[in-house]
Amino acid sequence: MNEAQPDSQMLKGTLPMLILGLLRSGDSYGYQLVEDLRAIGLAQASSGTIYPLIARLEREGAIASYLLSSPSGPARKYYTLTDAGAHELRDTAARWDELCAIVIRALTRPPDPKE
Amino acid sequence: MNEAQPDSQMLKGTLPMLILGLLRSGDSYGYQLVEDLRAIGLAQASSGTIYPLIARLEREGAIASYLLSSPSGPARKYYTLTDAGAHELRDTAARWDELCAIVIRALTRPPDPKE
DNA sequence: CCCTGTAGCTTGCTATGCAAGGTAGTGGCC
DNA sequence: GGCCACTACCTTGCATAGCAAGCTACAGGG
Numbered sequence: 001m002n003e004a005q006p007d008s009q010m011l012k013g014t015l016p017m018l019i020l021g022l023l024r025s026g027d028s029y030g031y032q033l034v035e036d037l038r039a040i041g042l043a044q045a046s047s048g049t050i051y052p053l054i055a056r057l058e059r060e061g062a063i064a065s066y067l068l069s070s071p072s073g074p075a076r077k078y079y080t081l082t083d084a085g086a087h088e089l090r091d092t093a094a095r096w097d098e099l100c101a102i103v104i105r106a107l108t109r110p111p112d113p114k115e
Numbered sequence: 116m117n118e119a120q121p122d123s124q125m126l127k128g129t130l131p132m133l134i135l136g137l138l139r140s141g142d143s144y145g146y147q148l149v150e151d152l153r154a155i156g157l158a159q160a161s162s163g164t165i166y167p168l169i170a171r172l173e174r175e176g177a178i179a180s181y182l183l184s185s186p187s188g189p190a191r192k193y194y195t196l197t198d199a200g201a202h203e204l205r206d207t208a209a210r211w212d213e214l215c216a217i218v219i220r221a222l223t224r225p226p227d228p229k230e
Numbered sequence: 231c232c233c234t235g236t237a238g239c240t241t242g243c244t245a246t247g248c249a250a251g252g253t254a255g256t257g258g259c260c
Numbered sequence: 261g262g263c264c265a266c267t268a269c270c271t272t273g274c275a276t277a278g279c280a281a282g283c284t285a286c287a288g289g290g
Contacts, residue, residue, distance in 0.1 A: 004206070006214035008278050009128030009245065013121075014218060015278075021221040031237050040220040041213065049278050051239055056277095073236035074286050091119070096218065098156065099121035103129060103211065105155040106136040123247050124276065130247075146268050164247050166270055171246095188267035189255050 005043055015053060016062075017096060018042075020081060020089040023063060029076040030054055054079060062088050120158055130168055131177075132211060133157075135196060135204040138178060144191040145169055169194060177203050 022028060022036050030051055037045035057063045062085030070076045081089070137143060137151050145166055152160035172178045177200030185191045196204070 004209040004213045006210045006217070007128055010210060010214055012127040012246085012277055013124030014214065018218065018221040021218075022224065024222075025224040025226045029237080030239090037221075040224075041217045044279080046279055047238080048240085048280065048282090053277085055239085070237070070286085072287065074238060074284095076237070093222065094119040095121045095125060098119045099125055099129065100215065102121070102156045103133065103136075106133040106152075107139075107208065109137065109140040109155075111140045127246055127277085144268080145270090159248080161248060162269080163249065163251090163271085168246085170270085185255085185268070187256065189253095189269060191268070 008044065011042075014096065015049065016057060017089065017092040019050070019053060019057065020062060020085055020092070023079060023081045023085070024089065027078045027080045029078050031076070033079075057085070061085070123159065126157075129211065130164065131172060132204065132207040134165070134168060134172065135177060135200055135207070138194060138196040138200070139204065142193045142195045144193050146191070148194075172200070176200070 018037065019033060022033060028036065030047065033054070034045050034047050034050050037050070054063065058065055058079065061082060063079040064082050065077050065079050067075045068078055133152065134148060137148060143151065145162065148169070149160050149162050149165050152165070169178065173180055173194065176197060178194040179197050180192050180194050182190045183193055
């Protein structure tokens, strides 16, 4: 029943891609992004990871922010994907695909007959 | 022409799986494993990464080693997959599959209609 | 008045990939 | 002999990034 959770090391480098990917389907804010990540299977997603990450993405220009008041708490800081961010997402996804291909090659390699 | 290379962060946590996967097709040694990783597409694979990693895997009992003289240099330290290592490989591969599923969910999420 | 939920953020820890460098054995070349 | 290249092993120091823990603050309910 307990679904295997990807450990935190395995997650490294893929999280920015996940955030940018989520933002592609509409603007969002930190708290919501954490919940979205949990909803798609990343139970370990924590705000201590996400907030520094989105701060970095904004600093790098991949996302931009604006404030909107919340009906149930402090103001929300919404993030939107910039053109640079969309480009970055495509690049990162290409690297991800390449990594997937490498993993497949390593795990499906035929047995060495000389042994 | 230049194939996208997965960056080093993205690689974290998957390298042990790759090593164990390669060893499943036959015993090998550090130098050879580095070359194998390059052959399957990981151009950045370096001995400074692999040697500490296989040392850790042996310490943890996932692999075991034995020495064999080389026809062209110092003795080779061959590594073989233990039962624990095979088990570890299955577990890690399950976590990898789960991560792949999460990535797909994040990148193929339908656009938010409310926007 | 406190507790829960929402929403933002920081600090300190840790794991790990990698460049750089170091040692050694074998063989080829001048 | 002296030098270089290739093979083969290993270590040190650094940078990155995920995460637990903790902090502040607003809103509403008991």
